[in-house]
Amino acid sequence: MHQNNFLRIKRIIEEGNIVALTGAGMSEESGIPTFRGNDGLWKKYDPALYANIPGLLSTYLVRPYRVNDFVVEIYETVLNASPNKGHRALARFEKEGKFNGVITQNIDNLHREAGNSNVIELHGNLFLFRCLKCRRIFQLESESVREKINILKKERRSRRALLRFFPRCKCGGLSRPDVVLFGESLREEILKRAYDEVNKCSTIIIIGTSGTVYPAADIPFYASRIGKKIIEVNPQTEFNNIADISFRENVNEFFGRLLSTLL
Numbered sequence: 001m002h003q004n005n006f007l008r009i010k011r012i013i014e015e016g017n018i019v020a021l022t023g024a025g026m027s028e029e030s031g032i033p034t035f036r037g038n039d040g041l042w043k044k045y046d047p048a049l050y051a052n053i054p055g056l057l058s059t060y061l062v063r064p065y066r067v068n069d070f071v072v073e074i075y076e077t078v079l080n081a082s083p084n085k086g087h088r089a090l091a092r093f094e095k096e097g098k099f100n101g102v103i104t105q106n107i108d109n110l111h112r113e114a115g116n117s118n119v120i121e122l123h124g125n126l127f128l129f130r131c132l133k134c135r136r137i138f139q140l141e142s143e144s145v146r147e148k149i150n151i152l153k154k155e156r157r158s159r160r161a162l163l164r165f166f167p168r169c170k171c172g173g174l175s176r177p178d179v180v181l182f183g184e185s186l187r188e189e190i191l192k193r194a195y196d197e198v199n200k201c202s203t204i205i206i207i208g209t210s211g212t213v214y215p216a217a218d219i220p221f222y223a224s225r226i227g228k229k230i231i232e233v234n235p236q237t238e239f240n241n242i243a244d245i246s247f248r249e250n251v252n253e254f255f256g257r258l259l260s261t262l263l
Contacts, residue, residue: 014098024210026087064162079149085255087113089255090102091114091116109125109142122180125179129167132174136171138167
């Protein structure tokens with residue numbers, strides 16, 4: 001039965017017109033723990049303080065070094081990660097015209113690094129910064145971010161060090177990472193692009209998402225309601241009631257088997 005499912009997905013991929021929806025499990029095998037997992041950031045840093053602007057500001061005023069530590073840890077984790085077999089496979093499928101693109105909840109930039117060009121980042125990207133004055137969004141290369149992180153580590157107890165970490169826009173304004181924190185809304189144009197991709201595709205493949213963070217968690221149910229094929233890849237199923245095919249495997253195991261089937 002398991003092999004039959006891989007033969008089914010082989011035929012689906014050959015037909016094309018597929019979009020992927022990825023969550024934290026996609027990047028876990030690249031060395032990035034899920035936020036809510038046993039080794040995740042929220043076990044060390046209370047999300048009530050570190051996942052929203054009011055909490056970060058209040059912590060920064062009392063214990064700036066803890067906010068510095070948080071920024072260092074999240075960026076170092078991402079900087080030390082690299083695309084895994086799944087990221088590379090999705091990039092390959094897009095280049096071959098079989099996948100239309102990727103909708104991701106991840107902020108780690110690994111899909112772009114792997115080579116995907118049509119990446120819809122629902123929750124933003126740690127390497128993109130948004131000017132608080134003119135709203136321009138601009139990118140910092142990973143080496144520039146690494147240099148800033150090294151300075152932040154050396155000046156751990158300095159309030160000013162964190163302010164220097166965030167680059168100035170060319171208009172002179174301060175910037176912040178272009179990511180969605182708790183209590184913030186997803187940008188309407190980003191969400192619209194995601195739903196447009198779902199409307200156009202024939203199949204959506206859901207990879208490594210817990211299905212607990214909205215509005216992203218509604219995308220598979222919306223796809224099901226409008227008659228799209230649903231394929232789920234996750235060791236712990238979250239969408240078994242709507243999935244046409246479910247694979248209880250981690251990312252590297254699944255894509256290893258899939259690529260062998262496609263040979």
